[in-house]
Amino acid sequence: MQETDAVINARREMEVCNACRYCEGFCAVFPAVELRREFSAGDLSYLANLCHNCKGCYYACQYAPPHEWGINVPKALAEVRAESYAEYAWPRSLASMFNRNGTVVSLVAALGIALVLILSMLLNSPGNFFGAHGTTPESFYDIIPLWAMQVVGIATFGFSLVALWMGARNFWRDAGPRQRIGPMAVAIALWDVLTLKNLGGGGNGCNDNSEAFSMRRRYLHHAMFYGFLLCFAATTTGFIYHSFLGWPAPYPFISAPVLLGTVGGVLMLIGTVGLFGMKFVDDPMPAVRRLLGGEVALLMMLAMIALTGLILLAVRTTGAMGLAMAVHLGFILAFFLVLPYSKMVHGVYRSAALLRRAVERNMKPLGGE
Amino acid sequence: MPDRTKTYDVLVAGGGNAALCAAITARQAGASVLLVESAPKAFRGGNSRHTRNLRAMHDQPNAVLTDAYKEDEYWDDLLRVTGGNTDEALARMTIRASSGVFGWMRDAGVRFQPSLTGTLNLGRTNAFFLGGGKALVNAYYLTAERLGIEVLYDTEVISMNMEDGAVRSIDITYKGFPETVHARCVVASSGGFQANLEWMREYWGDAVDNFVIRGTPYNRGRVLKNLLDQGVQAIGDPTQCHAVALDARAPKFDGGITTRLDSVPYSVVVNRNGDRFYDEGEDVWPKRYAIWGRLIAQQPGQIAYSICDAKAFPLFMxxxxxAIKADTLEELAIKMKLDPVKIRETIDQFNASVRAGQVFDNLKLDGNATAGLTPNKTNWARSVDKPPFYGYPLRPGITFTYLSVKVNDKAQVLMDNGQPAGNLFASGEIMSGNILGKGYLAGFGMTIGTVFGRIAGQEAARRARN
Structure with missing residues (x-):
């Protein structure tokens, strides 16, 4: 990490936290602070990505604004976190994608849809594109050939996975652990990721817009996250059905891919729309306003993927199938392209930070009262 | 906006833990309640917003406390710190009641930190609030709001107008405007007067200009003085206050916990003339931190300097x-505006007097002492010789004052003639001098506030509703 204003301010705030320690029961950040007397830029990047932004510490802080020290940890760490995304981006030349990220994500979405729509309309006769294909096997591939979907999908998603991996490696080296990663640490980190334990203010939930605790944000994120995983499982099952079992799509409603996709899509919609709605009611004080664009754009993209997927299911036997599929795949193409340059990276860095925290879990706090 | 036409069942003066416990308890008993807090909303909660835990008796481990902490041990601890300057009946009643507050606190929204996490070496005796005292205060205000308690911020009680031993009306300033309100019963929970520097100056002279007030600037003792002026019986030494050693760079008010400094036992401490003045290693720090405020207050300019080397630096929070840091003692002295020759002389003399020989152990009295110095350092004495050297300037930090109104076991305020006032109760720092006449036990202020707040709320509601 570079030494920036955000890093300098986060260091100042962490030094206050380390002399106070009242918030140590809230989440993983404060016990990690207590292991340190000095905070390198890499340490601060680690702490920033460990923060789940539940805001419990902001409302509990005796030094929060208007106190003259103006301690606002969720905000300070969000600033550093945002800078860390650009810092670790791979290839380095694409770091600027994180500036005005909302615009970037929206533009890529628009271009993705336009590209898939134009190509599929150019390469299909209008009769085929707008024709009703019923439930004949391989009807989807009459519009866009399977090989094209697979080549583009594997190429874009594959590149994104490589970019995410390289980013994670950059993060890990910048804030590297002092000990070896054991299986227990991996298990603990995985549990923390899957349960979002740290989005819970010690089990009480987040402070979204007041001192009152609420589990809303955690449950909405769960809906979105597990919905996303179910959709991913649906795609994978479909791939296995087709490639290994020789059962071509479309599948009946009562089939593993469609059921997984439907439940997943509905959960994703609930999660993304819910989280989007919360942006309107959340307290703006502990948030960073200029990061809102990228967050909202990603939520909307995920919501549109889910929504267009469900629409495709609804209209797949009609003449609207071609259009619905092109739009759905356009969103997915955009998602694959923008994945390593969107807020999606938070999942990677936060998981890595949780792993690092699990690795150092047995270290003793420095000092003590 | 206060309702001038209404007679509230209970008016609570103050907005910290004791006030909130009284207000919520009174409301739960069916009373209409007006709570008057002098601070603006952002700084509500008095000194409670800087607290962290509550000392509670318990016979067996529970979710928030380890092991056991029984009545007699608790009482012995209190007796030791107060040097007998306490009221055994009230104290034992408070101690016993402290074991039964958790259910009520949880129901009122207070959350606790699990007992075996973090840096809590008080996990046996003290229950820690999740997020600290401000989180507790937040939870109580949410509950107060939910129950329909009227809360006025930026509103100060100017006078409780007493006639024949009862409060007839209450003069307040609401956001700067004078108003008069009426209540059948009144609970005074508005703290001590440590933030009233003019009052403090009466006892301490211009030394107060060098004092740091650790907590809220809103504890000006207005209600306390008003009541004492109207024939309420006082208890506690008006000249005394709880004073600890703080980093001298602390803000004048509201610096809270983070400005305290635990370096003394592992350091050499000198005054501004470069002379040592007290045994830095007399006892473990939790048992000595509270005397160092007074010690520093008695030094010229009310300032002292803690000096240690690289060996000692990692031992304290x-x-x-x-820290002010330098490669030589002379350079450190200059950075702290001390005489480098004198500091070198004091440290050399100290180093030459160290009679180590025991294994250094910062967790117990290790017996490593100096010999032939006045005063000697009796534990953890080691040569200060490994650069870099670290220094901190220290000032007295005032936590609270001891002067209080006298109360009985029903939290009723007693008049000079020994009779309880008809409708006036007190809880928290404003009456803590009844039980804690001297010294301090960590978390005991919150215990007194919670126990007496609930008694005061209960009694005030009962009287008002009869």
């Missing part, structure tokens, strides 16, 4: 301010 950091203060919020970075």
């Amino acid at each position: 950091p203060s919020v301010f970075p």
